[in-house]
Amino acid sequence: MKTGLFMGSSLAPILVEWVLDEVILQALEKLDFNPQFWMAYVDDHLTSIPRNKIDMVKTALESFDKDITFTYESEDILTNEINYLDVTVKRNNDGQIMTNWYHKPIASNRLLNYYSAHPIQMKFNMVKNFIRKVFTFSHKSFWNNNLIKIKNILSKNNYPVKIIDKLISSVKSDNFKAKTDAPQRFNLSNYSFLSNNNDRSCDKLTSNNRYIYSSKQYIPKLSESISKVCQYFVPEGKLAMKPTNQNSKFFVNTKKKINKIDNSGVVYSIKCNDCTKLYVGETIQKLGSRIDQHKNECKKVIEGSNTKNVAALAEHVKQYGHSFDFDGAKILKFERNKLKLQIQEVNQIIKNEQIVCNYKTDKKDYTNTYYNLIVNRNVQSN
Incomplete structure (x- = not known):
């Protein structure tokens, strides 16, 4: 199109x-x-x-x-x-x-390498799914040639011959029931995709057996030991291992960055040009639109045409005659949900309560427990 x-x-x-x-x-x-x-x-x-x-x-x-x-x-x-x-x-x-x-002649045939820092079960499941795919898409008369291709591809990804043969045998014994005894009409209903009944990661949730999932970075050998301990003491827990290296570490983001003032759903701060105070706010609209609103409010309070129900920023301008650095506004947090955005705003106000010019009522609904946790964490980080 x-x-x-x-x-x-x-x-x-x-x-x-x-x-x-x-x-x-x-x-x-x-x-x-x-x-x-x-x-x-x-x-x-x-x-x-x-x-x-x-x-x-x-x-x-x-x-x-x-x-x-x-x-x-x-x-x-x-x-x-x-x-x-x-x-x-x-x-x-x-x-x-x-x-x-079928795979293209120019295909890289790159799979999860045997020596990569991933859980061994993840590698084995990936290989078995690859083998199932080849068998499922193929008539039985093509299996022998495809087995040669499978072994070559896995060997190039550093899988030992014994492990390759073991995984192929495992797939063959997994109740492969596709109708392949005779030439078939091209109908996807003639094919049954396999599932490994021994793979506990495929366990279904029931109303009486709900799992608790947690994602942790994978460390060879140590992560396996931790998983066994967790499985013993917390049977309903499931640890999902993730690699240390992410693609973002190796590939540059080629997307054009959004202009700061065009971002929406943000918590922001604006410094005063004449003292150490700063204003923390949140907006679900574009930051540029919210800054324009602040500028208009400040203009009106200076002219004396608007003196009631103004934001703390404009109140600071009215009381001290100061000005704010609107061009230097900083984005502190991103959040699409309005309620979470307001919570993030209060968090930032508490973290900077010694220098913010916001009204005290902005944090009135916070309990002392959360307030103390945020303050103590901020002190420790400094």
């Missing part, structure tokens, strides 16, 4: 499916024949039509809207094969269809 939603929109895939469904239904009504099948995954489609009807179908699809264009790829004339997503679809001489696992 030449026009549409911006990339990354969570709404885009849903709307694409709705629009394409309507496009296809209207196009089918204009054809003088019925395709044998039509499968779709978002904007990738697979169908079976006579070769001399390709242009007719393309014209019918593009007649929906002038901004919608389609490209197509036909099956190979010699092999009767076509690649669709992660599957190679092969048409036999009797008209039936067989499938095989």
